[in-house]
């Protein structure tokens with residue numbers, strides 16, 4: 001069809017030309033056909049151009065979304081290798097970041113308004129919207145006054161309502177949340193202080209700077225040993241099942257088989273077309289929810305980390321499998 005549609009152009013043009021009462025002469029026909037011959041190739045390419053253009057737009061949007069994300073706080077962890085009993089300690093306030101997600105509809109309305117409104121009204125609305133952008137410090141803190149200690153050898157379950165901050169606590173341990181020190185909050189005027197966008201920007205720049213945590217004593221997260229993290233939404237790489245589990249660690253056959261057994265993956269590997277060499281599509285597209293959860297869990301088990309953080313790792317599994325995994329893995 002792509003290659004055929006430019007051939008329809010002369011038929012359409014000549015028909016329209018004659019339909020409007022013009023007479024077709026040889027000179028007009030020959031000149032037109034030469035012209036059609038010249039544009040035929042570019043027209044064949046046109047659908048490919050639109051396809052590439054759409055792909056470019058989608059990629060551009062994804063890259064922009066990534067580039068506009070808040071930075072992670074560097075040097076937030078203190079690796080301790082103490083003879084003491086503490087394996088993990090998290091103390092302080094943590095925030096998901098200060099950036100506001102833009103509402104598309106509101107943005108469009110704003111654009112429309114900007115075009116039509118008079119200058120004075122515009123100024124007034126600008127002042128109002130700027131005032132609205134100010135935020136209370138307490139509204140940007142997701143986890144307040146955390147004081148969480150885990151002793152070596154402990155198995156801890158965190159229970160809480162939906163949206164109560166269980167995932168946020170685990171993410172703060174791996175450094176995805178921004179730590180807000182109590183003295184920094186006091187310097188800004190306390191938790192009830194309203195900060196405008198420029199002040200929030202200045203605060204963000206200050207606490208995201210690498211030198212902010214230069215002093216070892218200030219670091220809010222103290223960890224003794226290696227950490228493995230199982231996300232609530234299983235994270236699967238676009239690789240084979242085996243590569244997903246090994247996660248760049250060398251293959252230890254006995255440990256690998258034991259991990260597969262413990263995570264109840266044996267049956268899945270029998271069903272999958274190439275066993276553990278089955279290539280997993282993007283975001284685990286060819287795996288079920290339960291399979292993704294078990295592969296993600298197996299990766300953490302295989303790492304033999306000192307501290308394993310698991311966020312709802314067995315919620316997607318049926319009762320029988322849950323029971324076996326609880327017995328074998330935990």
Ligand SMILES: Nc1ncnc2c1ncn2[C@@H]1O[C@H](COP(=O)(O)OP(=O)(O)OP(=O)(O)O)[C@@H](O)[C@H]1O
Pocket residue numbers: 096142160161162163164165166167168169232
């Ligand atoms: N990526 C994020 N960006 C900004 N805010 C977030 C993000 N994820 C969670 N939050 C906010 O953090 C708060 C705690 O959410 P969190 O996901 O930690 O809860 P949860 O206890 O894990 O809930 P659930 O039981 O549903 O898993 C919520 O108010 C939520 O809106």
Ligand SMILES: [Mg+2]
Pocket residue numbers: 166167168232311
């Ligand atoms: Mg959660």
